[in-house]
Amino acid sequence: MSQPTPRFALNHMICPRLSVSELIEGAAQLGLKAVELRNDVGGNSIQTLDQAKEAGRLARERGIEILSINALYPFNIWNDERAEQAGNLAQLVDACGGHGLVLCPLVDADHGASEHEKRAGLKDALAALDRILGRYDLQGFVEPLGFPISSLRTKQEAVDAIRELGMTHRFSLVHDTFHHAGAGEQALFPESTGLVHISGVEDESINFDTMLDEHRLLVGPRDRLDSVGQVQQLLAAGYDQYISFEPFAPAVCNLDDPFTAIQGSMDEIRRKLTA
Template structure:
């Protein structure tokens, strides 16, 4: 019987009504080792150096690692505005004592660039981000988004661009189980993966092309994304990093006891991985 040691983490999307300090405290109470902060959770977002430093201080006090701030969007459409935002977010990650910055690509049905133009834009962005992140010794976590209208759907595209620029030490992938399934990608790239995001979708009426963020739940027995299978393959292939819960569904955010629900999801995943 195979058995894997899964290192779970909490993305702030598990409960946006918590403050960053509460998120960190809950992670510590649950015996977890890390959290992901965000810049898109309303009043609890990390948007200034004061809030970043305060979160980082609480994390250090409790022995919790700050994995990332999520996210720079759209990272692959580079201009002066994006450069300024990237530097601002890098400063926030640095102030929080974080490891890196999550990078999400443009999702826009009206974006009509050719494959060659998309690749050129991606390489331009990665080159510029290498310099910005390098000033703070941070990692870039590239998260392909599997939606049909995404400008960067697959990890294979991201890996090809990163390797062509020789930037493997600066950039790693986010393997998001929702987006992996949505993109129809089979390759996992465990060795290039720096972070894993997990969430479940249960609605049997939804096609994979129709799944959106509001459908993303905690992972349970009716999960259609094969989270357990994806995690099993990643772990077999050598992934040793954190697996971070990232549910977007309002019904999860409204739970009276998110901790109990998270513990149940963790137990379900661990049980599945020992079969």
């Protein structure tokens, strides 16, 4: 059986200095069909309905899908403020013609909730988000963060909560190759995954418990996360959605020509997948 072909996309974190139009144009020039927008890239963030509508117009002109706005944080600490944020972001995703909203959990060493309280908070948040996202028929992309101080570290926890609530129609996982390695999780859950974020780590002076966003590069030949191996397993198990580049390292985000580097990373991933 031949190896399924990966479908790549660009997360705006690849270069926060790019405008939305430059991001979309760069994706089109690379032959890609999808991007993720963000609400945390300074002046290039999607924050108003007018900005969202214009992003949607530009994307449609270039034949580009908008996968998500990234992100509602911390989605699992539910209160009136979070409900308002979620409602506003859902409106923006709808206005740009996006598919869904990325949901990131609290990362805080001082968060003193018990495991029972964390599970209850997660389910309360998902139930509330189902109502909000359902107004626009949007997907919630739940992204467990593998840092040791994360309040939702594994995909297993997220899958259990989603299934217990009977909300698999509304929520799917983000499999992030960085956070998967950081959490030390083995299970992949391809059938529950709606989006993949891919990056690489090459610094040999750190371990998976101490690596941070600033270490996240484009995937190259010295990647320590086995990101390509993760993707290969997901594809072989039937995953057929997008694989979105999401490096955070300043060495990538500040490149004058990020698209040449992205092309090189895509070539490296494809080479390894077919080796």
